[in-house]
Structure formats: structure tokens, C-alpha cells
Amino acid sequence: MVTTTRPAFLPRAALDQLIALLNEDGRTVIGPRIVDGAIAYDEIRSAADLPVGWREEQAPGRYTLIPPAEEPDRVFDFTVGPGSWKGYTFPARVPIGRARTVDEQPLFEDVSPDVRPLAYLGVRGCELAALGIQDRVLRDGPVSDPDYVARRAAALVIAVECTVAAATCFCTSMGTGPEVDEQHADLVLTEIEDGFLVRVGSDAGRELAERLGVGDALEAQTASARAAVAAVRETIGDPVNTDGLRGRLLARLDDPRWAEVAERCLACANCTLVCPTCFCTSVTQRSDLDTLDTIAERSWDSCFSGDFAKVAGGNFRSRRQDRYRQWLTHKFATWLDQFGSFGCVGCGRCITWCPVGIDIREELLAIARPPARRPLPMAAAASPGRYVTASVAARASETADTMTLRIVGVDPAIANGRPGQFVMVTRPGLPAVPISISRYHPDEGAIELSIRAAGPATETLTKLTPGAMVGLRGPLGRGWPLEVAEGRDLIAVAGGIGLSPLRPSIDAVLTDPARYGDLRIYHGARTPADRPHVEDQVAWAASGVELGVIVDRADDTWRGPVGVVTNLFDSARWDGREAVAFVCGPERMMQATVATLLDRGLRSERIFVSLERHMECGIGLCGHCQLGKYFVCRDGPVFSCAELGDMFLVEGL
């Protein structure tokens, strides 16, 4: 059991003692050391082998070591070099099997891992996360790699928190550093004035600390360490917006940027080989002339190399752009599906060691464009019981049973929400009901809610008059991915009151039309009297937007078409292959609409639907709204059809 929780202090001069203790335990110490103009991980026999006083400068495609000033003392004032711990946990070449011919019979034999006890000294936050990813991929999965398992088990991990950052670092965005959680290492060092703050993460680490005879750190020392690491976090900032990154990236498989980056990309594979998590390999047979004794050797390979996706007769990824896309989408999208985390830890090696300096952060920004406005923290939504008050300022009747309430004095987090998000609305004694925000007025701290009297509670809400107070919690859920629609035509298809959740996205496009292609709105309603937001529709049509409206049953006043909403566009002239669609309405209507859109050439990852389910908590805790692997309230309500797959069509899920 680890009991030591208080940080201790290790004087800088005691590093040699630490190395000696590790050697005494039979461990070879591997740590940072200057080899051929860069800081590599190599054997450390004493603290003098460490790059004391050395610093580095990193930039896309550039790496420079800076020699120590006079009387150097700082030991870890650099970040990561071209080598990673992968070189020790998952070496570039290892024998994995042997085949011999004995008495003319083939004999296949395992090769036992040739493993010696090591101590990794100087594992950074990002690198610790990389070890965690390797564990999931190579050790904890349904199948484990015996060579990796043996090497990992034989290593003691001494982490070092970064007190400097390189210009290529983005651990903060990937959630891997610079802070190190001692749970993931045996010991954690943080360099301060005269030595190191030491935290213990395992029994082995505690035993080492005890043998070193470290004493408790002073509070000032702890504070100094924390401040140094916090400054690093501040320096790095948050360069990659990972919010919804997987979906944003997969929606851009045909982005023209892939071809653009391929004009610079050398497909040299440096990015993948310096990556601490890339695990792709190939097996080569090495035999004597008569093949009587063959060793199967596994070596690092890369999705950038020519033979990687080759089969007899062709290459599935013959172009550089195919390979770059494979790499980036694996790291930031499909890795999540396979292993439950990103495949990137934000160490920045692929940026520095790309000979032509392609910056993965820039490519992500260009291809998977982040939302124009980042969602604010869900302060008001944090707990299912925490509501903030707001008041009704005005009411406007939309249809016989639907009322739009203008709510003012709204929490800024809600007033600055995203199109397609919703709030839970309540009054004392009323059950909370989920209502989509049908318009935002962020500058006035106001929103509009269009509520249909579908039951007693919603009926009570539709009857509220100006001055009435309500409780709001939100904004909740994932809204319409407007960033996917940037530069593309947007088709908005609504059924009945389904126009209300779509309205903020239409507002957003009309506010900044240059960001998008053509907007087309198709609305179907039961009768002419069941059309909400009629004034808006007049304004949209006047602004040049293509607007089609159709009703199931006409009345005396109706001069428009009669039928179902898909009649409006099933033979329209536009080309849907590059378009994005947002669809909201009754589920049957959405299913029919999606089928027609697919026929029109839209891709399933660019068709988004807003689902309705029973929601109580709105934050994925109560379980009511589950749909397969999703909580509709938290993971939706907006989903792409690609995300939903068959679940969208199966009844009773």
C-alpha cells in the first residue's frame, strides 16, 4: 500500500544516489542524454550523463540544442527529443518467432523476450499518457503482445513534470500534461530551485524514496513546483480544440485540404516513427540460404510507406493524401472507437521532426474546423437539481397549441449556447421538461423557447405570462454542427414544430452568409395553421433563401403545394453530394427525409438529425434517453446518420 501522500524534497546532488540505488537493484537507468545533436533516451550511469543546463528550441521541422550557460544546474529544462520510450517498450526490431527444419520437419518456436530490468528516468506527462495508450493497445486489449508486456513489467517509471514548454507542445489540449498524476508512475519529480519535489505513486517508488532518505518538502517548495508547472500550462494554452473533434474530422474525409497537405508531405514516415503511440509493424523473415533456420523479425512500419496497404495487384493507399488522411483520422478519430482515447498525446514530435514542418495542429484546425464559438462551461447544468431563474418577458402564439416565450435575465452560459442545444425548464412543483432553444439573443441575455402543449406541464408553461419566473438548466446537449456546413450548401428540413430547434442555425447562417454556401429550407406541416414562425419564413424568403413549404391538408387560404415534405426536394435540381443537411421533426418524417437525402447524393456523415427521447437529467446520468451506446441528451440530441447507423431505422430501440 502506498501511504506517503506528502510531497518530499530531493536535493539536486542526490540524483547520483538515486541512480546508484536503481543500479543496486539491478536496473539499468535510461534517461535523457545528448546523442548526435539531440536529446535521446540512452543509458545514464551518473547524473553527469544528463544534459545538465542544456535547453532546446523546437519549431515545425526545426530542432536546436542550446548549450549551457556558465555554472549550469537545471537538469530537465527541455521537453522531448526525437526518441521516445517506445524504443524501449516496443523496440524498432525484435525477433518474434523462429522456424527451423529438423529431420526435414518444420518446427515453429516462440522467441522469449530478451528483457532486462530498466528504470525510465524523466518520463514526461505526455509520455506517461503514451505509455497508457500503449498499455491499452498492446497489453490490455483482447490480445496482448508478450514482448511488450514483458518489457513494460520490467520497467520502473520515474516521471518528471515539465517546467518548460516547447513551441510544438500541446499536451494541454490532449489532456496529458504538463501535470503528472503520481498514480501513473512510481515516482514523480518536479524540478525546483535546489532540487526536486518528489511524489510517490507506487510501493516501489515509496521504497526508493525511503532509501533515499528524503524529508517532507516545505510548503514553499510545493508551491514553487506547482507554480512552475502552471506556468507551462499557461504558455502552451489550448491550441487544439478537441471538442467533437472525432465527428468533425470524419465529416471531412473529402476535404480539399488533404490534397493540399500532400503537396508538402514527403510521406517519409518520420511523424509515425517518432510518435510515441504509433504501433504499426511488419514482419520480415530472415533465413539461411536453405531456409533451415528462419527468424521472424518484427520491425516498425508506417502507414506512410509504399508497401503498407499493398496487395497483389494494387495499393489501397497509393497517394500521399490517402496516407496522411489515414494517419490523422486514426490519431484523432478512429483510435477513439478502437481504444477509447485519442491516439495522440500532444508531445509535438511529429511537428518538430517532420522534415518539411507540417504542423498537425494547423492541419486539424483547417480540416476539422472547430465550432465558431466554443461552448461555455455548463455551470448551470452541472447538477440535475441546480436551476437558475429567469423570467418571461413576452409571449407569441405560433399555432393552436404552440407558444413562443421570450425569456430574459437568462444565465450567460445559456444565452450564449449553440444552435440545437436545449434547456431543462421547470417551475416549483412542475416536472422539468426539455425544450430546444428556438432563438438566441446573447447581447440581451435572452432566449426564445417555443413550447408545444403536449401534456399538462408543457401546457402550464405555454400559459405563462410576462413576469412569470421559470427555472432553467443548460445549455445542454450537442447542437447542430455548423462548422461542417462551412463552405457547403446547407439543406434544412423541418416537420411541424421541428422548425423551432432549427431556427437558431438558420439565424447563424443568415448572420454570416459568407461562411456557407446556399441555404435551402424545406418545411412540412399538417395544415397551414400548424406552421410556426410564419413571420420568419416571410423574412427568409425575402432575403433570397430558397424556401419550400408544404402541408398535408390544405384549407381555403392555402395556395401552396400539398403532400409530404420530401416532395419539395426529391426532384430538385441541386447537387447534394457536397451538401450538408439538418433535419428536425417527427421520427417517421426524419426517416423518410434521410432516405430521400441519401438518394440525392448526400453522405450519411453530413446528414444530421435531432432526436427526441425521454429526458430527465439532460446530462447522461438518469439513463432514460439511451439509444444504443449514446445518451441522446448528452451525446445528441443532434447526431449524424453515420453515427447512428442502423439504430436510426430500428424500431423499439
Next chain:
Amino acid sequence: MPAVRTRPRVGVVKLTSCDGCQLTLLDLEDELLAIAERFDIVDFPEATSVRSDGPYDVLFVEGSISAPEHVERLRELRARTTKLVAIGACATAGGIQALRNWANVADWSSSVYPEPGLLSVLDRVTPVSDHVTVDAELRGCPISAQQLREFLGAALTGRRPQFPDEAVCLECKRRGLACVLVAGDQPCLGPITRTGCGAICPAMGRGCYGCFGPRETPNVPALLERFHEAGLEPDEAARKLAGFNAWAEPLRPFIPATGGERPAEGHDARN
């Protein structure tokens, strides 16, 4: 070794070349006897004065085609050969002597030879594959002993020899070397050059100079741009390509003319 087996008949011949690749076969010192037991070496001017006219199961052809008589000889050899293997940069890409393809042969020969009229050479130096079907290639200047050994072993076993068509960078990183272009601004052809050498030059702290010729999908313009950023004038950067494999198709269009006309062939700019 199985006692009874028909030994494949192997020949080694040369055209315009320095013989260095042939010597690589002799560099397989430890296995020479074993190779000689398994292959019937019927032609090998660097090793034996025995001569034969074939037929050959495997014929290693070293050297480029630079004289009129080479063309006919090559066709005759091809007709007597089952597997023809081009070995070395000369045979696979034209070699260093192909640099004269950018110059006027008449100018050069009169400045070098007292009686240039005695010379009979082709206007252009070309690789073996321009004239006859080639079954396999061993790249390099010179070829790698390890790859030659792999070729022989694979031929005996009945499998495709493992010559990965990948950048030198992969070997470089497997050896744990820091990139000399990134860390030292040294022009290095590794990213566009095929492996086979084991990244010898980066291991010595210098840039690759492309002995093994271009790999598949080489992005030559992007690398030249990087050389330019590292301080080389555009012509100077392009001249880094003008080595043993200058006449290889992916490099050819980028090499500046040194006299005479620049070759007109385009390059494949496919990404």
C-alpha cells in the same frame, strides 16, 4: 543441404560500370562457399576466367547502356536468360555516367580524348530496363550485400525478396537517429530515397545522397523547397539530385542543365 538438386545457372555480366556491384557478391565472404554449392556460377569476370554463353537461370547485369554494341549484346543475353536482374545504379537508372545526358557528348569527348573520332557512344546513357524486360532490380551504388544475399535466399526458397519500397527515414528512425535535416539543416535525400543501405550516411551525421534511387511517390519539389529553406540556392538544391540516380525518371525533370538541352520529359506530380 539437400543432396540432389539442379543448381541454377548464374551469370554476372557488365556493361558500362565500375565493377563495384560485382565485387559485392565477393563481399559475401562467409557464405561464398555455400552460394557456390547451391548456384552454378557460369560467368563472372571479376571472379573467374571461365566463360559461357548461357543459358542462364539468373543473370545479374551490371552497368548502363552507353555504347551502340551494348544494345545488341543485351538483347542476346535476354534471349538466353530466364530471370534477368539489373544490379546497381548504372543498370537500374543509368548511373553517374548518365550525367552526360545533360551535356553535349561531342564537346565532352573532344575535351577528354585526343582522338574522339575513335569513340562510338550513344547520345544518351540509359538503364537496362529501357531496352529489355527486367525481372528484378537491386538498387544502390554499390548494391547492398545484404540485399544480394536476400535475393539469393529468396530465389532458393521460392518467395519474393523483401526489398521494402520505403524511405531511408524508416531505417534511420529504427536506428534511433535524429534527423540531420531537422536538427542540422543538412540537405538529406532520405525522404525521397529507397531504403537498402541501412541509413549509413545519417548514422555518420550527414545527409543521404540517394545511392538507392527514388522510392515510390517521392515528393521531390517539397524536399527541394526545404533545401532552399535550409540555405541552398534553388539550382544548388536541385544539384543534390544529380548523382548516381540522376537519370531516374522521378528525379530527371528537376536536374538543372549543365550544357546542352534540358530533357523534356515531364514528371509525375501525383500526390
